Amino acid sequence: MSGMSSVSGVSGAGGSAHEGLWEHRTEGPARGRLRVLQLYPRDMNIYGDWGNTLVLVRRAQWHGYDVELVSYDPGDELPGDVHLVVGGGGQDSGQSRIKDDLLARAAELSAWASDGVPMLVICGLYQLFGHRFATGTGTVIPGIGVIDAETVAGPGRLIGNITLDTDDLGRVVGYENHSGLTTLGPGARPFGRVLSGDGNNGTDSTEGGRVHHLIGTYLHGSLLPKNPVVADWLLARAVEHSGGRWDPAPIDDTWADRARAVAMSRPR
Numbered sequence: 001m002s003g004m005s006s007v008s009g010v011s012g013a014g015g016s017a018h019e020g021l022w023e024h025r026t027e028g029p030a031r032g033r034l035r036v037l038q039l040y041p042r043d044m045n046i047y048g049d050w051g052n053t054l055v056l057v058r059r060a061q062w063h064g065y066d067v068e069l070v071s072y073d074p075g076d077e078l079p080g081d082v083h084l085v086v087g088g089g090g091q092d093s094g095q096s097r098i099k100d101d102l103l104a105r106a107a108e109l110s111a112w113a114s115d116g117v118p119m120l121v122i123c124g125l126y127q128l129f130g131h132r133f134a135t136g137t138g139t140v141i142p143g144i145g146v147i148d149a150e151t152v153a154g155p156g157r158l159i160g161n162i163t164l165d166t167d168d169l170g171r172v173v174g175y176e177n178h179s180g181l182t183t184l185g186p187g188a189r190p191f192g193r194v195l196s197g198d199g200n201n202g203t204d205s206t207e208g209g210r211v212h213h214l215i216g217t218y219l220h221g222s223l224l225p226k227n228p229v230v231a232d233w234l235l236a237r238a239v240e241h242s243g244g245r246w247d248p249a250p251i252d253d254t255w256a257d258r259a260r261a262v263a264m265s266r267p268r
């Protein structure tokens, strides 16, 4: 059995301290190797977003895959052969700090998305993977238009527990905290239908946006520890994109199920 190799410590914000190789934790040889890219961990990583990356790494290890975790901040070199992209949320100020770099990377990131690289972008990066975010101070932060969506800050913040129904990933639970009100265009389909909470805009019952193998969503909390089906869906697409075969191992999700149940029982 292999273990974690060069990476030590898993807490805290920012991804760079956690970069490196995380080896599979199953018997025998690895079933494959994935390169996971954390986008902008320095500026876009709030409300537990780092936990999503940690879950992807851990579940990949438990399923028998090695993971190379790479982070990307403004000015870094964008690595090649990426199989899965994760990005978190941020304050309006964080979004402003990364916007120029993100625009400079728009062509590459769009090409990856069209090519089927699975991506999970939360809140602030969800907004900037759309066409634009008009903030409450009148600034328009341009996005890269991978998701046919646009966002305008509303008069207040949409905050609280949220539960969705999705077509293919079951019931999804999380926590939202955003000022932006997002409207999807015809080129994106929602991640889910809001059962309780506000979602994209508090009025049309949609939450998040999907295109290709990308999921954009407002759900923090973190999303993936409480929604392992979503984590495994992303990993399966990543393995396929790497040219490998998705061959998952059984994982005991008792704790995740309990966390889901508690989160879903919480009032808004």
Ligand SMILES: NC(=O)CC[C@H](N)C(=O)O
Binding pocket: 046, 088, 089, 090, 091, 092, 095, 122, 123, 124, 125, 177, 178, 179, 180
């Ligand atoms: N949680 C977030 O990522 C917030 C995104 C954005 N700054 C908003 O308030 O809408």
